[in-house]
Amino acid sequence: MSLARSFGAVVSGVAGQIVVVEVDHSQGLPTVGVVGLPDASVNEARHRVRTALGNQNLKWPKGRVTISLSPAEVRKQGAGLDLAIAMGVLGVTGQIPATALTTTVFVGELGLDGSIRQVPGALPATVAAAQAGFTSVVVPKDNNLHCSVVPGIKVVSYSTLTHVIQGLVHGAESLLPDVDSPIEPEFILDLSDVLGQQQARWALEIAAIGSHNMLMVGAPGVGKTLLAERLPGILPKLDDHESLEVTSIHAIAGTLAGRGSITVPPFEAPHHSSSLSAIVGSVHGQRVNPGSITKAHHGVLFLDEAPEFARNVVEVLRQPLESGQIVLNRSHWRGVLPARFQLLMAANPCPCGNSSPETRQECTCPSITRRNYAQRLSGPLLDRMDINISMPHVASTELGDNSATVALRVKEARERTRWRLQDSPWQVNALVPASQLLAKFQPTVGGQELLDAFRRKSGGLRGAHRILRVAWSIADLAGHQQPDRNDIAMAIHLRERPGMLTA
Ligand SMILES: [Zn+2]
Numbered sequence: 177m178s179l180a181r182s183f184g185a186v187v188s189g190v191a192g193q194i195v196v197v198e199v200d201h202s203q204g205l206p207t208v209g210v211v212g213l214p215d216a217s218v219n220e221a222r223h224r225v226r227t228a229l230g231n232q233n234l235k236w237p238k239g240r241v242t243i244s245l246s247p248a249e250v251r252k253q254g255a256g257l258d259l260a261i262a263m264g265v266l267g268v269t270g271q272i273p274a275t276a277l278t279t280t281v282f283v284g285e286l287g288l289d290g291s292i293r294q295v296p297g298a299l300p301a302t303v304a305a306a307q308a309g310f311t312s313v314v315v316p317k318d319n320n321l322h323c324s325v326v327p328g329i330k331v332v333s334y335s336t337l338t339h340v341i342q343g344l345v346h347g348a349e350s351l352l353p354d355v356d357s358p359i360e361p362e363f364i365l366d367l368s369d370v371l372g373q374q375q376a377r378w379a380l381e382i383a384a385i386g387s388h389n390m391l392m393v394g395a396p397g398v399g400k401t402l403l404a405e406r407l408p409g410i411l412p413k414l415d416d417h418e419s420l421e422v423t424s425i426h427a428i429a430g431t432l433a434g435r436g437s438i439t440v441p442p443f444e445a446p447h448h449s450s451s452l453s454a455i456v457g458s459v460h461g462q463r464v465n466p467g468s469i470t471k472a473h474h475g476v477l478f479l480d481e482a483p484e485f486a487r488n489v490v491e492v493l494r495q496p497l498e499s500g501q502i503v504l505n506r507s508h509w510r511g512v513l514p515a516r517f518q519l520l521m522a523a524n525p526c527p528c529g530n531s532s533p534e535t536r537q538e539c540t541c542p543s544i545t546r547r548n549y550a551q552r553l554s555g556p557l558l559d560r561m562d563i564n565i566s567m568p569h570v571a572s573t574e575l576g577d578n579s580a581t582v583a584l585r586v587k588e589a590r591e592r593t594r595w596r597l598q599d600s601p602w603q604v605n606a607l608v609p610a611s612q613l614l615a616k617f618q619p620t621v622g623g624q625e626l627l628d629a630f631r632r633k634s635g636g637l638r639g640a641h642r643i644l645r646v647a648w649s650i651a652d653l654a655g656h657q658q659p660d661r662n663d664i665a666m667a668i669h670l671r672e673r674p675g676m677l678t679a
Contacts, residue, residue, distance in 0.1 A: 178202075180267030182277045183310065184260025185301035186252050189464050189504075189511040190425050192297065192304030194281065195257060196246045199264035204240040212245030215253045224255070224286050225262045232290035232337045237269050251509065253463060255285035256295040259314065262286060262337060276344040281305040284316040290337045294318040300424040302326045314340060322427055325437045326420060362440045364409040367579045370402050372572030377403070379565045379670060381582055384410045385589040386605035386649030389497070389519040389560055391482070393674040394567030396529045400522035403567075404478045407520060408441045409579040410586050411476075418474045421514065425473060429466045442475035444468045444517075448484035455489050457513055459506040464513070469496050472517035482521035483552040490557060493519065497560050518606075521561065523553070525674070558673065562606065562642050566674040589652040605648045610641045619647060622661035630668055643667045 184195045208222045222243065226236050243261055245252050260282040266272040283301045285293040298319035305313045306329035315323045317333040324331045334340045370377065376392065380403055383390040392400040414422060423437045432438075446455060446468040457467035469477060477493075479485060496502045500516035525531045526546045531539035539546070594603055596617070602608050608617065618624060627647075631640040647659035647667035656663060 178268055180264050180274055180277070182260050182263040182267060183281045183305075184257045185281055185283055185297070185304055186250065186254065186256060187297035187300050187428060187464070188250060189509075189513050190300060190428050190466055190470065192300035192302070192424075193250055194304055194308050194310075195250070195252060195260065197257065197260045197264045198244040198246070199261070199268045200242040200244070201237045201268045202240045202242075206239060208241045208243070210243045210245070212248045213251050214245060215251065217255055218245070218252045218257055221255065221258050221261050221286075224258055224288060225265060227288045228258075228286040228290040228337060229262065229265065231288060234266065234271055234290075234337060234341075235269050236265065241265070241268075254295065254297070255293075256283055256297055256301070258286040259284035259292060259337075259340075263340070266337075266341065272341055272344060279311045280344070281308075281310050281313045282340075283313060283319075286337070291335060292316045292333075292337070292340075296428050296430060298323055299326070299420075299427045302329060302331060303420055303424060305329055314343075321436055322423060322432065325423070327416070362435065362438070364440060364579060365406050366409065367406045367577065367582055368575060370399055370406065370576065372570035372574050373399055373403065373567060374574070374576060376565050376567050377576050377582075379563050380407060381410065381586060382646065382649050382653065382670070383407070383518070383520075383563050384582075384586045385593070385653055386562075386645060387518050388562040388606050388646055388649065389521075390563040390565065391521045391523065391558070391561040391674075392565050392567055393523050393525055395569060396524060398567040398569055400567060401478075401480055404445075404476075404480070404520045404522060405443065406579060407476050407478075407518075408443045410582045411441045412583075412587055412590060413439050414441060414474055422474050425466050425470055425514070428464070429471055431471060442472055443478065444472035444475070445478040445480060448479070448481050450485070450489065452486070452489050452492060456492055456502050457504055459504065459509045464504070464509060464511075466513060467502070469493070469502055469515040469517055470513045473514045475517060476520055477517040478520045478522070480522045482523050483549050487552065487554070490552075491554060494556060494560070519560070521553075526550075559638065559642075562646050563670045564673050565670075585653065589649070592652045592655065593648070605645045605652070608645060608648075610638075613641055613644055617644070617648060619644065619659040619664055620661065623647065623659050623664040626661050626664045626668070630664075639671065643671055646670055 178201050180199050182197045184197055185192050186195055210219055229236050263282050267274050267277050283298050285295050287293055294316045298315045299322045302313050302323040303326055306326050312330040314332055320333040334343055419437055419439050426432045455467045458465045496515040501512050502515045503512050526541045527549050528540050530537045627640055647663045650663040650666050651659040
């Protein structure tokens, strides 16, 4: 009896998980068994691996072969374990020394000809391998580009099983991705494309500074979508950790396309006909498909024509808006996916879009239709919208600052925020809990008087906290030490709901 051990990785949710592959070979009838919660695709791996070895003129052991995958409680899904299983088989038959398998994680699907094929979870697998202290990871060539951004681990690629052996044993050159493989630059839409709308632009800047949720109301064509799409371009770039997380999510979702790694905050704009599972994520077999809210992690979720979304779709956002994550509880898989996003919503003033006073056309909606339309956005959700903006029709051709200029102001304001929050786990004003806010981050006396008056009038303590957070962002932009009366007044004004929503 002999035994060999190799390391692979699977994806659980959107995170990588190291899997220990043990291959046991003993005398007996020629059988192959796989143990340790494998799904059908992993079970089929034995046939793929065996055929791939044969086609590369490598030996499959005679007799009884048992392949054990651990930890046993982790579901193993997909073909990404093929390569690790093949390495275990090569180890148990002495075709590769066991010492070559101790510090490397192997990720990849095998073609029947022995070629190594791309898998969706290579990036999170690489992150997990680095975290677990492995010195190198072998990934498919087409995954190399993304995986190479992970710090602290050597990422190598080979085109076939034979090349892997040559590389591990003889130090043969690994395969680097083609230097001319197309990496699309991350495209940033510029704010200078938006004419007029100075107040809405200013509100967007405040929203960017504090990561506040924002609702824009205006007739079709006033530029709500144009403005929303430009938010990522004024937000700070993702830091290395955020970039890895976001790139992993989009690699798993299959939405990375030609991008190398994602460094600009993602912008997700699901259509109003989107299903609940498209928004929160779904599970197919063992495979988790991240929804819009997870793809918007560390970025922006934009709901255009928000009242047109199904009520349950909009309501489900309340939990991730508070916790920054979504709990998926399905029969095959349960777990938590990250979903820390900034919410932008846009709405027409009524179904026909003409009920705002600036439009020259008449609103044709019956009043009952108008009221129902507004009521499709629930009170609890509207309470979480810190900034509400009415966007009028403008004939203005006035140009504002471009995105680079605004991004610089946002960055400087956020640096003031972070300096103030340096001993805390929060980095933006919207996330500071109320207890901290009240204990450490009060406004000036004049500001407090105004805030108290607001609270008495509206009766809302939560509302007052939300106003104070926005006021801090206004103060951070202006470089004030504390929000003053004026900053509070502006924050109260930004929170006022547009006419359609109070009718
Ligand atoms: Zn109307």
